[in-house]
Amino acid sequence: MNAAKITPLRPPTALSVLVVEDDVLTRCAIADELRSDGYRVLEASSVADAVAILGTVPVHLVFVDLHVPGPRDGLRVARFAQDLHLPPRIILTSGKVRPEDLPEAAEFGPFVVKPYLITRVLDLIRTTLDPAGN
Amino acid sequence: MSTRPANLNPTPSALKTILVVEDEVLIRLAIAEYLRECGYKVHEATHAAEAVAVLESPEVSVDIVFSDVVMPGEMDGFGLARWVRANRPGVEVILTSTVDRSAEVAGMLCEAGPLMKKPYEPQNVVERIKQLLAKAGRA
Secondary structure, rough: HHHHHHHOOOOOOOOOOEOOOOOOOHHHHHHHHHHHHHEEEEEEHHHHHHHHHOOOOOOOOEEOOOOOOOOOOOHHHHHHHHHOOOEEEEEEEEEEOHHOOOHHHOOOOOEEEOOOHHHHHHHHHHHOOOOOOO | OOOOOOOOOOOOOOOOOOEEEEEHHHHHHHHEEEEEEEEEEEEEEEEEEHHHHHHHOOOOOOEEEEEEEOOOOOOHHHHHHHHHHOOOOOOEEEEEEHHHHHHHOHHEEEEEEHHEOOOOHHHHHHHHHHHHHHHHOOO
16 A cells, blocks of 8 residues: 555544444444544554554554453553553543442543443543643 | 545545455555545444444445455355345445455355455555446446
8 A cells, every 4th residue: 555645635633543442333433423523533343453553553542442352451452552652642431340440540541431422522532632622 | 736546536425435344453444544535434344243233234324345355253255245235235345355365265256246356456446446336326
């Protein structure tokens, strides 16, 4: 693939968001909304895929389900992201545990309990990436 | 100055949707992003079961499935192509596979539809998509 032949339709400065979610319809819904909002969205359905992307592509924010398939699940993705040279912002989500059940989750960033409204997740992603609202 | 290939329609079909089915995440990412750059709406599935879930969703409309042949799970690309033909007859399918695998399964191609050999040039994928959309009267 020759990337030099591609003319981006999105702004070249688009922020990139990695959505790590094994439910394909949830992933599609979040990804579609984020793309409509102008973000570059990368999709992963497992720990291995998420780590492969994080090791290859600069990512500004990771929105990760704690229960994606893979060893030590979403927390491993969060830890891998946190240890990168330029660590992305991290938002965790889960439908199985609540933040108070997983104290170590607090070190990573916001925690969204499922089921969630996509509009609220989008608002959270916007404010997490741009706390000043610029 | 635009470096978009001259034979690409600048806005080929904002409403045309491609479902990319590929378990190799970096390959999927690359072709999905290229297709988006070309103006298509793209959904991503990591295997056939995910693809079926997308195709069965009333929220999603798909024009073309671009799928690898070899994938994890009970259904491979040929199985997915058969499922599409039986359940979503208006959806076109393009399969892709490595050369050796292509030769191995050559006998199944007539049933499954067009097959692109890996590694493929993304421009050729777009050309194939445009041909299929034109053939289906949806270009």
